[in-house]
Amino acid sequence: MLASTHARPWRDLAAAAGVFGWITVVLLADRGASLAEQRLLGVATWGVLFALVRRESGLVRAQVAIVVAFAAAVEYTFSPLLDVYLYRLHNVPAFVPPGHGLVYLCALCIGRSWWLHRWRREFTALVVGVGAGYTSWSLAASRHDVLGAFWFGCLLGFLCLGRSRTLYLGAFAIVTYLELLGTHLHTWAWQPHDPTGWVSIGNPPSGAAGGYGWFDLAAIVGAPALLRAAQRFKRSSTAPCNRPLDANALPPPGPGRPVRSVNAPPDSVTISAGAARSCSATSGSAATSTVPSASSM
Numbered sequence: 001m002l003a004s005t006h007a008r009p010w011r012d013l014a015a016a017a018g019v020f021g022w023i024t025v026v027l028l029a030d031r032g033a034s035l036a037e038q039r040l041l042g043v044a045t046w047g048v049l050f051a052l053v054r055r056e057s058g059l060v061r062a063q064v065a066i067v068v069a070f071a072a073a074v075e076y077t078f079s080p081l082l083d084v085y086l087y088r089l090h091n092v093p094a095f096v097p098p099g100h101g102l103v104y105l106c107a108l109c110i111g112r113s114w115w116l117h118r119w120r121r122e123f124t125a126l127v128v129g130v131g132a133g134y135t136s137w138s139l140a141a142s143r144h145d146v147l148g149a150f151w152f153g154c155l156l157g158f159l160c161l162g163r164s165r166t167l168y169l170g171a172f173a174i175v176t177y178l179e180l181l182g183t184h185l186h187t188w189a190w191q192p193h194d195p196t197g198w199v200s201i202g203n204p205p206s207g208a209a210g211g212y213g214w215f216d217l218a219a220i221v222g223a224p225a226l227l228r229a230a231q232r233f234k235r236s237s238t239a240p241c242n243r244p245l246d247a248n249a250l251p252p253p254g255p256g257r258p259v260r261s262v263n264a265p266p267d268s269v270t271i272s273a274g275a276a277r278s279c280s281a282t283s284g285s286a287a288t289s290t291v292p293s294a295s296s297m
């Protein structure tokens with residue numbers, strides 16, 4: 001469940017209004033923009049996203065990261081690959097992936113605002129009534145928006161069974177505005193049918209907020225697991241060494257014992273007990289001289 005933020009009553013509404021304004025500015029600036037200019041808009045959108053998530057908790061940051069990754073994968077699959085909808089330059093503009101993060105933050109800020117919690121029942125009835133009327137009109141229109149009707153059914157399921165129901169109320173507001181403005185400015189256009197040709201699609205689909213609800217569900221379910229994985233990685237990278245350092249001092253430097261395997265010099269084999277010695281120490285030497293005396297004639 002999303003917690004109400006009564007301690008900061010206006011900050012969430014100001015952030016949501018800022019996202020509405022930034023999306024409007026980017027889509028208006030994208031009209032006739034080149035690829036290089038789209039990249040600049042993408043860099044600026046990333047900057048706005050980082051500025052907003054800095055004030056959020058780690059859980060919300062993880063949710064935004066999941067939405068951006070999930071939405072980017074869907075964009076590159078369903079637009080350039082399957083041609084379910086096409087952008088003006090037949091690409092995925094650089095501002096689209098961070099834009100999905102802003103859309104999620106906007107829905108989150110609306111859903112946890114004091115204003116929505118105070119008027120929750122009335123706003124829920126308004127969303128269901130407006131969504132049902134919009135879907136019925138799209139089904140009766142020339143394109144017979146079957147996909148929009150299916151997505152509106154998904155939205156009703158999220159509102160009835162979702163763990164963060166106010167989040168989907170905020171998603172209905174921002175996603176419906178985004179789709180109407182983007183298709184009106186020809187930033188993108190939905191094809192009349194899906195790739196199979198069986199499901200007709202409105203331009204835009206009336207229940208697009210229900211389709212976007214799957215992004216929100218992925219963020220709510222996957223963010224705790226992502227945080228746990230990040231914490232385990234952090235603990236493993238900062239864990240102490242398994243082998244503590246040896247505190248024993250090294251022996252002082254000095255000469256060591258010679259290697260015993262050194263060969264003896266060749267001349268050493270000639271040395272024997274018969275080496276030169278003094279006469280006194282020689283066995284069998286002549287008798288010592290006697291005191292001299294006069295010899296008789």
